[in-house]
Amino acid sequence: MATASQHRIRKRALKVAHFAGLFLAMSIICLPGLWVVLNSFRPTVEIMAKPPVWIPESLSLDHYRAMFGGAGEGGVPVLTYFRNSLIISVTSTVIALLVGMAGGYAFARYRFKGKGVMFVALMASRAVPGVALSLPLFIIFGRTGIIDTHFGLILVYVAMNVPFTIWLIDGFFRQVPKELAEAAEIDGCTRWQAFWRVEFPVARSGIASAGIFAFLTSWNEYALASQLTRSATSKTMPVGLLDFTSQFTLNWGGMCALAVLMIIPALVLTFLVQKHLIAGLTFGGVKG
Amino acid sequence: MAQVQLKNVVKKYGAVGVVHAINLDIAEGEFVVLVGPSGCGKSTTLRMVAGLEDISGGEVIIGDRVVNDLPPRERNLAMVFQNYALYPHMTVRENLGFSLKIAKRPQAEIDRAVDEAAGILSLTPLLDRKPGALSGGQRQRVAMGRAIVRHPDVFLFDEPLSNLDAKLRTQMRVEIKKLHQRVGSTVIYVTHDQIEAMTLADRIVIMRDGHIVQVGTPLEVFENPVNTFVATFIGSPPMNLLEGVIRAGQVVLADGTAIPQPPGLNVAEGRKVQLGIRADNIMPEGHALPPTAHMAFVEMPVILTEPLGTETLLYATLSGTEMQAKMLNPRPVSAGERMRFGIALDKCHLFDAETGNSLRG
Numbered sequence: 070m071a072t073a074s075q076h077r078i079r080k081r082a083l084k085v086a087h088f089a090g091l092f093l094a095m096s097i098i099c100l101p102g103l104w105v106v107l108n109s110f111r112p113t114v115e116i117m118a119k120p121p122v123w124i125p126e127s128l129s130l131d132h133y134r135a136m137f138g139g140a141g142e143g144g145v146p147v148l149t150y151f152r153n154s155l156i157i158s159v160t161s162t163v164i165a166l167l168v169g170m171a172g173g174y175a176f177a178r179y180r181f182k183g184k185g186v187m188f189v190a191l192m193a194s195r196a197v198p199g200v201a202l203s204l205p206l207f208i209i210f211g212r213t214g215i216i217d218t219h220f221g222l223i224l225v226y227v228a229m230n231v232p233f234t235i236w237l238i239d240g241f242f243r244q245v246p247k248e249l250a251e252a253a254e255i256d257g258c259t260r261w262q263a264f265w266r267v268e269f270p271v272a273r274s275g276i277a278s279a280g281i282f283a284f285l286t287s288w289n290e291y292a293l294a295s296q297l298t299r300s301a302t303s304k305t306m307p308v309g310l311l312d313f314t315s316q317f318t319l320n321w322g323g324m325c326a327l328a329v330l331m332i333i334p335a336l337v338l339t340f341l342v343q344k345h346l347i348a349g350l351t352f353g354g355v356k357g
Numbered sequence: 358m359a360q361v362q363l364k365n366v367v368k369k370y371g372a373v374g375v376v377h378a379i380n381l382d383i384a385e386g387e388f389v390v391l392v393g394p395s396g397c398g399k400s401t402t403l404r405m406v407a408g409l410e411d412i413s414g415g416e417v418i419i420g421d422r423v424v425n426d427l428p429p430r431e432r433n434l435a436m437v438f439q440n441y442a443l444y445p446h447m448t449v450r451e452n453l454g455f456s457l458k459i460a461k462r463p464q465a466e467i468d469r470a471v472d473e474a475a476g477i478l479s480l481t482p483l484l485d486r487k488p489g490a491l492s493g494g495q496r497q498r499v500a501m502g503r504a505i506v507r508h509p510d511v512f513l514f515d516e517p518l519s520n521l522d523a524k525l526r527t528q529m530r531v532e533i534k535k536l537h538q539r540v541g542s543t544v545i546y547v548t549h550d551q552i553e554a555m556t557l558a559d560r561i562v563i564m565r566d567g568h569i570v571q572v573g574t575p576l577e578v579f580e581n582p583v584n585t586f587v588a589t590f591i592g593s594p595p596m597n598l599l600e601g602v603i604r605a606g607q608v609v610l611a612d613g614t615a616i617p618q619p620p621g622l623n624v625a626e627g628r629k630v631q632l633g634i635r636a637d638n639i640m641p642e643g644h645a646l647p648p649t650a651h652m653a654f655v656e657m658p659v660i661l662t663e664p665l666g667t668e669t670l671l672y673a674t675l676s677g678t679e680m681q682a683k684m685l686n687p688r689p690v691s692a693g694e695r696m697r698f699g700i701a702l703d704k705c706h707l708f709d710a711e712t713g714n715s716l717r718g
Contacts, residue, residue, distance in 0.1 A: 248442035251409050256456035256503070257430040266459075270446045 102332070109133070109325035116321050132326040145323075147330065149301045150309040154331075156219055157305060158287040161226035165283045168227070169234025170276060174264070176235065177242035191232040199229065203296045210297055217299040225297065226287040233286075234279045241275025242268065277342050288335055306331045359420035359433075359510035359543060360385045361406065367414030368401050368567075375401050377567045378415060388537050388544045392554040393564035394590070399547045400515055402564070406545060407513050408432050420510060435504035436513040439520060441496045443488040449475075449499050450484040456507045474502040477539070478532075494525045501533070505540060512537075514546040518553065530556055551591050555579070563587050585713040588633050588706060594670065594681045597639065599632040600710060601676075608632045608707075610676035616653050619705040624716055631713070633706035636670065636681045641696045644684040651702035657682075658695050673698070 108116050110128040138144040175181070176188060206225065207216070215221040245268050253263035269276070291307040298304045310327055313320040361383040368376035376398040383389045391399040404410035406417055408429035416423050424432050435456075443452050451458075453474055454467040462470075475481045478498045488496055497517065504512055514533070518526045534557055537544055548554055554561050555575045563570045563578060563586075571583045582588035582596075589595040599616075601608040603624045607615040616632060618624060640646065642654070657673035657680065664670075669687035673680050673696070682698055684690070707716040 246440060246442065248438045248440055249444060251407075251429075252436065252438060252442040252503075253444070253455075254409070254429040255407060255434065255436045256507075257459040259428070259430065262459065267444055271444070273446075 105325045105328050105332075108322060109329045111322070113320070113322050116325075132322040136323055136326050145309055145312040145327065146301045147309070147327065150304055150306045151330070153219065153301075153303055154288060154305040154307075155334075157222045157226065157303075158284050160219075161223045161230065161287045162280055162284040164223070164227045165230035165234045166238075166276065166280050168231050169238045169279055169283075170269075172231070172235035173238030173240075174242050174268075176239040178247065188236075191235060195229075195232050199290075200292045203293055206293065207296050216297055217303050219303055221297055222287075222294060222303060222305070225293055226283075226290065229290075230283040230286055234283055237279040237282065238272070238276055241272045241279075244275075245271050281339060281342055284338065285335055288331075361511055361543060361545065362418040363402070363406075363415065364418065365415035366402070366405060366412060366417060368398070368405060368410065369413040375567050376405070379564075379567075379569050381562060381569065381572070383543060383545065386541050386543055388534075388546065388557060388559045389562060390546045390548060390554040390558035390560075391562045391564060392548055392551060392590075393570075395549055396566075397564040398567040399549075399564050403513055403515055403545060403547045406511070407434060407436050432511075433507075433509050434511040434513055435507055435509040436515065437497075437500045437504050437517045439516040441488075441500040441520075443496055443499055443503070445488050448485050448487055449480060449491070449502075452488065452499055453480075453484075453502050453506050455503070470506050474506045477505065477536070478502045493521055494529065497521060497525075497529055498532075501536065505536065508540075509542065512542050512544045514544065514548075516548055517546075518548070519550070526553075533557060552593065555591070561591075563590065581715070581717065582633075582706065583715050585631060585633070585708045588708070588715075592635060594636050596706070597634045597636065597678070597680045598708070599634070599676065599678055599680075601630055601632055603628045603630060612676040614655060614676055616655065616700065617651075617702060619702045619707060620651050621703075622707055622716060624707060629710035630716065631708040631710050633708060634680075634700055635704065636683045638701040638704040639680065639682040639698050641671065641682065641684050641698050644686055644688070645699055646685070646701075648699060649701050649703060653700045653702055654697055655700065656695055656697050658693060659690055660692055662690050662692070671696075 107125060109132055110130070111125045112127065112129070112131065115122050115125065115127075136145055136147055176184065210216040210221050215224070249267050249271065250260075250263040253267040254260065258266060289307060290305075294305050294308050295311070298308055306327065310324050313324040313327070361381075363379055363381040365378040365380060366376060367374065367378050379398075379402065381389075391402060393399050401410060405412050406419070408424065408427060412425050417425055419432055419434070444455065447455065450471055453471045457467045457470055471484070472481070475484055478501060480495070480498055480502055483491060483495060483499075488499065491499065497520075500517070517533075518529050521529060530553060533546075537557075546553075546557060558575055560572060561575055561578050562572050565586055571578055571587050573581075578587060578591050582591060585596075585598060589598065599608070599610055601610045601616075603609075603618065603626055604615070605626070607617050608630060609615045619632075624630060655675060657675050659671050659673045660679075661672035662669055663672075664687060667685075669684040669690065671682045671684050671690065673682060690696070708714060709716060
């Protein structure tokens with residue numbers, strides 16, 4: 070009996086320690102994010118105070134009001150940036166997913182010459198740091214006249230994302246047994262129907278996670294976007310943050326407010342698809 | 358329903374031949390089992406019939422159509438896969454009705470067909486579950502249901518029972534046989550399990566290394582194996598083979614033991630042969646079937662026993678070869694005991710020692 074209760078106590082202590090550890094780790098991870106959210110609601114004086122004010126004394130929506138206000142009152146074209154970000158991220162994600170699905174499927178299912186080399190080359194292309202490409206890209210885009218356009222950035226993001234979507238989706242299609250497509254073909258499907266009605270739905274959650282990954286990459290990307298955009302016609306939200314810097318001052322509160330607006334869609338999207346991400350694939354259809 | 362013909366069918370991967378010009382006629386409504394060790398080309402042959410594998414040469418004819426260049430969906434067949442290949446994102450009902458839905462049949466007809474198939478296979482209570490929530494045997498039945506819903510010309514089974522445990526396998530074997538009696542379709546069934554082949558088949562096709570070795574009813578291949586491969590592959594335990602030389606009408610083994618030739622055979626003096634004796638035809642004296650006219654007797658030391666209840670399997674050595682013999686009405690036997698065994702010569706086989714081919718013309 071004694072050992073049983075001892076065991077129970079130890080188990081409970083372990084659980085508490087677990088939670089404490091997780092809480093500590095999470096607070097370290099979340100602190101910068103919380104700081105951003107907090108700062109977007111309080112006056113600049115408090116943000117800049119030394120020693121720092123941990124518990125805010127007054128909260129307001131002043132920074133948000135100013136941001137959406139006219140140009141003279143520290144306003145920035147938030148909605149335009151948001152639209153640019155959305156157009157560029159969504160379009161590049163959709164394209165990267167389509168290419169990724171085609172490529173991933175081909176790598177997972179077919180044997181062809183140079184398959185291994187191609188795969189390694191795709192991965193190696195990701196090893197080149199994006200910033201290293203900014204100058205050549207800037208020159209080429211400048212020459213071809215696609216600098217400061219949606220098209221230009223979409224092109225860059227598709228190129229950045231395709232290797233990863235191919236790699237991820239290849240992995241997910243590999244887990245879908247090829248007998249499923251064969252069974253569908255025998256059941257009367259064309260090759261194309263077998264893909265869309267059986268293989269695609271089974272690999273859907275994998276494709277969704279590749280989509281989130283691609284979307285967040287383009288949504289958050291700053292280095293290349295800051296080089297390749299000039300004006301409100303194509304500036305994305307991360308680049309828009311720079312609007313809050315002027316020659317002698319930094320509007321931290323405004324910057325934080327815009328950052329919060331940037332985080333929200335990403336968070337919402339992640340929550341929407343997290344069911345797919347967590348659920349993973351249900352492979353009840355086959356045994357083995 | 359349809360007949361299936363294979364004419365000189367060849368499968369090559371690059372330069373490597375996997376199936377070498379096989380010929381086979383399968384009659385309408387016949388249950389044919391392709392059996393052989395792994396890598397013998399039986400699955401590849403089945404997949405060529407299904408259209409999942411290109412045919413490198415020859416013709417596959419289903420009904421009266423050459424189907425070489427038809428995609429699987431135009432061949433009107435159904436296939437049950439070894440891993441079942443149920444669609445994991447669909448319920449059992451959707452799985453069963455999928456082929457009819459693809460064929461754009463009216464919903465009422467689909468429902469009727471699904472309910473009928475579910476009734477036959479007692480799947481009705483499971484119709485709204487997904488495959489992930491089913492046991493192995495239930496998944497197996499859904500896979501069969503998916504096949505019968507379409508009323509195909511030909512059923513193809515690719516080792517459908519090898520993922521089930523032994524007990525369930527026996528049950529499903531019976532269900533498959535009942536199903537065939539009920540729907541009467543042509544069936545081509547692939548397995549590496551000779552017991553499945555024996556119990557299910559109207560005709561067995563034994564394959565090795567991409568060739569057909571023998572075709573016949575289960576009893577034909579059991580009683581008249583064309584060579585030592587079939588002799589040891591079909592039947593359990595496998596046939597005992599003793600190396601020897603023909604001397605004065607007797608098979609003389611390496612240790613000098615002489616066993617008369619099986620009756621009705623006349624093999625040239627000095628020829629090297631293998632004498633084939635099934636365990637059922639070599640039994641210890643006093644624990645055997647009534648003796649026949651052609652008996653021979655040998656003495657062997659028992660090295661191991663396997664009591665099975667109604668009979669005991671005895672392992673013994675004769676001329677350095679391990680033999681298996683059956684003991685009816687068993688009594689306890691201890692290892693090392695020497696026993697006298699009777700051999701029913703008229704049930705024995707002679708094979709050429711080099712080619713392994715049967716010497717029974």
